[in-house]
Amino acid sequence: SAVISQKPSRDICQRGTSLTIQCQVDSQVTMMFWYRQQPGQSLTLIATANQGSEATYESGFVIDKFPISRPNLTFSTLTVSNMSPEDSSIYLCSTSGLAGADTQYFGPGTRLTVL
Amino acid sequence: AQSVTQPDIHITVSEGASLELRCNYSYGATPYLFWYVQSPGQGLQLLLKYFSGDTLVQGIKGFEAEFKRSQSSFNLRKPSVHWSDAAEYFCAVGMDYKLSFGAGTTVTVRA
Numbered sequence: 001s002a003v004i005s006q007k008p009s010r011d012i013c014q015r016g017t018s019l020t021i022q023c024q025v026d027s028q029v030t031m032m033f034w035y036r037q038q039p040g041q042s043l044t045l046i047a048t049a050n051q052g053s054e055a056t057y058e059s060g061f062v063i064d065k066f067p068i069s070r071p072n073l074t075f076s077t078l079t080v081s082n083m084s085p086e087d088s089s090i091y092l093c094s095t096s097g098l099a100g101a102d103t104q105y106f107g108p109g110t111r112l113t114v115l
Numbered sequence: 116a117q118s119v120t121q122p123d124i125h126i127t128v129s130e131g132a133s134l135e136l137r138c139n140y141s142y143g144a145t146p147y148l149f150w151y152v153q154s155p156g157q158g159l160q161l162l163l164k165y166f167s168g169d170t171l172v173q174g175i176k177g178f179e180a181e182f183k184r185s186q187s188s189f190n191l192r193k194p195s196v197h198w199s200d201a202a203e204y205f206c207a208v209g210m211d212y213k214l215s216f217g218a219g220t221t222v223t224v225r226a
Contacts, residue, residue, distance in 0.1 A: 001161075021147065030213075031212060033213075033214075039151075041218075042205060042216045042217060042218045042219050043159075043205070043214075043216045044216075045213055045214065045215075048212070048213065065178045092159065093159060094159075094214075097211060102147045102166070102209045102212060103147075103149070103164055104149075104161075104214055105161065106151075106159040106160075107158055108157065108158040109157075109158045
């Protein structure tokens with residue numbers, strides 16, 4: 001399975017600012033995914049990011065709030081824009097490998113607190 | 116509507132006792148099924164998965180799960196729990212390369 005790292009591991013941000021979270025994979029992968037885990041909750045898929053195309057967002061998530069980049073087969077970023085305390089969550093990226101298989105492996109997550 | 120249900124929010128088990136976590140799904144077809152574990156402050160680790168074939172699946176850390184099509188269930192079991200098994204456990208369903216997660220079950224292990 002791929003080894004996935006995320007930066008930063010945690011951050012405390014002020015309301016109205018933006019934070020960009022990086023996700024790095026140690027091998028080339030086709031699909032990368034971004035999830036949000038609100039406090040005490042399960043994971044919710046934000047979007048799917050394929051290299052060379054626009055990210056596909058799930059219902060309730062929009063590009064203006066969560067812009068995503070996917071410049072190559074090993075890297076992706078998620079930006080949380082114009083943050084409010086409701087954005088305080090753990091953000092996780094995952095990947096299913098180069099072949100686009102159905103098993104997803106997750107990064108360690110970024111714990112975001114918005115004051 | 117498609118859904119994944121984990122009926123038990125919190126389970127407390129004694130160390131050395133057996134553990135069973137329930138998962139039910141509601142999908143039009145048989146999806147891919149997964150169990151993940153999240154230890155405090157950690158990301159998600161894949162315990163096991165079911166795609167097809169033998170309905171009893173072995174995973175890491177001594178866990179196993181059984182797929183029962185007639186009950187739309189994929190319950191996770193471990194014969195003897197260790198204190199390090201205290202964590203949050205998530206059942207997930209995969210369709211079209213996307214995962215939908217259950218609400219999770221928190222497992223507490225008492226000495």
